[in-house]
Amino acid sequence: MQVPWVTEEVAIAVLDLYPTLLYLAHAYSHLDGDTKAQEEMLRKQSNNTISAVASRNIFQLVWAGQQTTRCGKARKKKGLLMLWFPINK
Numbered sequence: 286m287q288v289p290w291v292t293e294e295v296a297i298a299v300l301d302l303y304p305t306l307l308y309l310a311h312a313y314s315h316l317d318g319d320t321k322a323q324e325e326m327l328r329k330q331s332n333n334t335i336s337a338v339a340s341r342n343i344f345q346l347v348w349a350g351q352q353t354t355r356c357g358k359a360r361k362k363k364g365l366l367m368l369w370f371p372i373n374k
């Protein structure tokens with residue numbers, strides 16, 4: 286699975302901040318439904334290593350099943366863990 290605007294450098298930056306999907310989801314939950322803050326969280330914490338677009342796309346992928354879309358339908362994505370498996374070097 287590939288997320289738009291998420292390069293290998295961005296994926297490594299996310300892993301440096303949050304080594305598991307559970308840690309990342311937990312951090313989003315602490316922002317208590319402030320969607321704007323959740324979308325910008327990774328960009329701010331990475332000092333812009335993670336672009337605003339990549340930060341928003343990752344948030345939408347991870348958190349999509351937890352919120353409703355503008356049309357009121359819940360979206361769910363499968364295979365999220367694929368993003369957080371370490372790459373053997």
